[in-house]
């Protein structure tokens with residue numbers, strides 16, 4: 436695929452008009468058609484039933500359980516709240532291992548439990564936890580591992596599941612970005628005590644949602660399945676599900692079990708309505724993402740110092756994020772300088788914003804590398820192929836005119 440070749444004078448950083456008159460956002464931001472939206476909301480108004488686990492929240496949970504092939508899908512206000520409720524429901528104590536390379540909310544969810552975070556480094560190749568990065572941290576006093584499945588990809592789920600079962604620690608996942616992704620796995624989705632006997636099975640594609648003791652998937656609108664804000668906690672463990680349901684609502688729900696703390700993490704009918712519509716659209720949304728992703732891939736394939744990071748560890752991705760690794764020496768500009776070029780064009784690109792101070796820790800060298808070198812580019816409802824061609828043309832021009840840009844930025 437050929438893109439228009441831009442000169443430095445065509446770049447907004449040198450005074451040209453920006454690539455887009457309005458700011459292009461980073462996330463998915465999928466909106467259902469107005470007619471369907473209106474019809475769904477007329478129903479809510481007719482019923483005059485806005486929340487407290489109404490019919491739409493129940494319908495959403497049933498459809499999610501079926502799609503993700505789990506016994507329990509429990510919707511919650513946000514993934515941040517869902518992770519905090521999950522830590523309570525799992526009864527975590529002492530230390531919990533968390534990858535250094537993740538959004539700050541992953542580790543902060545443990546501040547709401549009686550647990551202390553211990554960061555592990557991630558793989559230099561994939562940016563995810565592996566058995567090798569976790570094992571050295573499994574000492575006395577560690578009660579859990581909170582794995583993360585980032586950006587339409589996944590960690591080594593079978594390897595981590597087997598390790599956690601052997602060492603008898605609770606493994607659960609922040610799969611915020613992974614709705615609709617699948618992993619080729621030998622683990623059958625049973626509770627963790629059965630894992631070692633399942634490990635000899637044939638691998639098959641299994642949806643993310645059924646791994647570990649539980650998984651949390653975000654429905655923030657930046658993700659492919661939007662409830663505007665929202666999340667789901669998935670598990671195959673009936674007892675754990677009873678704990679989540681009793682913690683999620685101050686007045687409890689489902690089979691009563693004793694819990695130390697309760698809160699309000701319920702999903703409203705309005706949120707559920709939007710998620711249900713986006714669920715209907717899901718196959719088309721993935722297909723669109725894949726087309727846009729392929730466009731980036733074709734246009735950026737041969738740019739020196741830029742590597743498009745394909746979704747890791749999954750057999751099926753939702754392609755909801757476009758993540759590149761910038762090698763400043765090969766590209767000629769640092770990741771931050773390229774961010775400044777794109778910002779001038781009204782394009783929201785991001786590095787590891789919101790990933791926390793552990794990004795700079797010397798004992799987490801691969802985390803530091805990823806935090807410093809990644810660049811996320813816009814994909815989703817607000818961009819199309821033509822815009823991606825213009826974004827790619829700007830990136831290619833930035834690489835060709837790197838020294839002039841460095842001079843302009845004073846870097």
Ligand SMILES: Cc1ncc(COP(=O)(O)O)c(C=O)c1O
Nearest residue numbers: 513514515538540609611653655
């Ligand atoms: C990896 C990860 N986990 C958790 C969250 C929190 O999700 P929510 O916005 O639904 O609270 C985010 C949000 O960006 C995230 O990136």
